[in-house]
Amino acid sequence: DTEVTQTPKHLVMGMTNKKSLKCEQHMGHRAMYWYKQKAKKPPELMFVYSYEKLSINESVPSRFSPECPNSSLLNLHLHALQPEDSALYLCASSQERGSSYSNQPQHFGDGTRLSIL
Amino acid sequence: KQEVTQIPAALSVPEGENLVLNCSFTDSAIYNLQWFRQDPGKGLTSLLLIQSSQREQTSGRLNASLDKSSGRSTLYIAASQPGDSATYLCAVQAAGNKLTFGGGTRVLVKP
Numbered sequence: 001d002t003e004v005t006q007t008p009k010h011l012v013m014g015m016t017n018k019k020s021l022k023c024e025q026h027m028g029h030r031a032m033y034w035y036k037q038k039a040k041k042p043p044e045l046m047f048v049y050s051y052e053k054l055s056i057n058e059s060v061p062s063r064f065s066p067e068c069p070n071s072s073l074l075n076l077h078l079h080a081l082q083p084e085d086s087a088l089y090l091c092a093s094s095q096e097r098g099s100s101y102s103n104q105p106q107h108f109g110d111g112t113r114l115s116i117l
Numbered sequence: 118k119q120e121v122t123q124i125p126a127a128l129s130v131p132e133g134e135n136l137v138l139n140c141s142f143t144d145s146a147i148y149n150l151q152w153f154r155q156d157p158g159k160g161l162t163s164l165l166l167i168q169s170s171q172r173e174q175t176s177g178r179l180n181a182s183l184d185k186s187s188g189r190s191t192l193y194i195a196a197s198q199p200g201d202s203a204t205y206l207c208a209v210q211a212a213g214n215k216l217t218f219g220g221g222t223r224v225l226v227k228p
Contacts, residue, residue, distance in 0.1 A: 004160075031214055042206055042218035043161070056215060090160055094214075103149050103168050106216065108160035 003027055004109035006091050012115045015081060021112045023074040023091030032074040033106065034066060035090040043090055049074060050096060081116045088113050119144045121209055123219035131227050136194040138222045140207035145185050151216070152181055152192050153206045161206065165192070197226045 004025045013019050023032065030051050035043035048056035049068040063085075065077040074091055092106040120143045130136060140150070149168050153161040165174045167183040167190065174181050178195040194201055204223045208216040 006160075042208075042220055043216075044218075045215055048214055050214065088158075092161075096214075103166065105151055105163040105166045106161075107163065108153075110160040113158070 004091055004093055004107050006089075006109035006112050008112055009110070010113050010115075012117060013078070013081065014117050015083075017081075018077070018079045020078065021076040021089055021091075021114075023076075023109060024072055025093040025107070026072055027093065027107065028071075028095070029093035029107070030071060030096045031094045031104075032068060033092040033094075034074070034076055035092065037088040037090055037111070039087075047076075078114075081114075083116045086114055086116045119147075119209060119211060119217045121207060121217050121219035123205075123207060123222050125222060126220065127223040127225075129225040129227065130197055132197060132199060134197055134226075136192075136197050136201065136224060136226075138192040138194075138205050138207075138224070140190040140192070140219050142188045142190075142209045142217075142219075144209075144211070145188055147185065147209045147211050149210050150181075150183055150190050151208045151210065152179075152190075153208065155204045155206060155221070164205075197224075199226050199228050202226050 007022045032049045034046040037043040046060045047066045052068045067075040088111045090111045092108045094106045095104040122141045151166045152164040165181045167174045180193045183190045204221045206221045208218045
C-alpha cells in the first residue's frame, strides 16, 4: 500500500468523453505532481503544484487540466483526449520547506492506467 | 538540458549475486539523486536519496554512491533475491522541483 492514493486504478474512455483522475495524500506534503508514463519508458513530468498553486506546466496540451482544490487533493481533468494519450498517469507528493525543494523524496501512487478508444 | 542514462537496460543474474546498476547524468548542477524501484503496473517506490553534498547512502542491502563531478551514480544490491526483480530508475532533481529520469534497468533475479 502506498501513502498516495489514486483513483480510479483503470479508466477507459472515448475521445469525446470528459473524466477526471484523482489523487490524495495525508502526509502534509505541500508539493504535488502529475507524471505520464508510457510502456517501458520513464515517467515524464506534466505538472507541479506548490502550496496549491501551479508552479510548473511542462507544455502539456490543454486537453489536460490540473486542479488542486486543497493541500491533500490533486485532480487531473481530461477532455477530448487522443489515442496517444493512453498511458499510466502517476501522482506524487513531497514535503517542502519554503522555497527549498532540495532534499525531499517524492512519494508516488500506483497510478491510473488510462486507455483512450 | 539534463539527460540521464542508465546502463545496462536489462540485467539477469542468479540469486545470491550482487547487482550493480549504473546511472549517468550530463549536468552536475543537481540538488539530489534518487533511486526508485517500479514493479510491473505499479507506481514508483523511493529506495534511496543522495544529497548533492553526499557521497553515498545505505539502506539494508542497498548502497548508492554519487560522484557529482563526473556525473555518475551506482546502486549496489547485495546478495540479490528473486523479490528484487523489478525496474530500477534513477532520477536527478534540479531547480524547480523537477525530476529527470533515466530510462531504467530491468532486473531479473533467477532462483
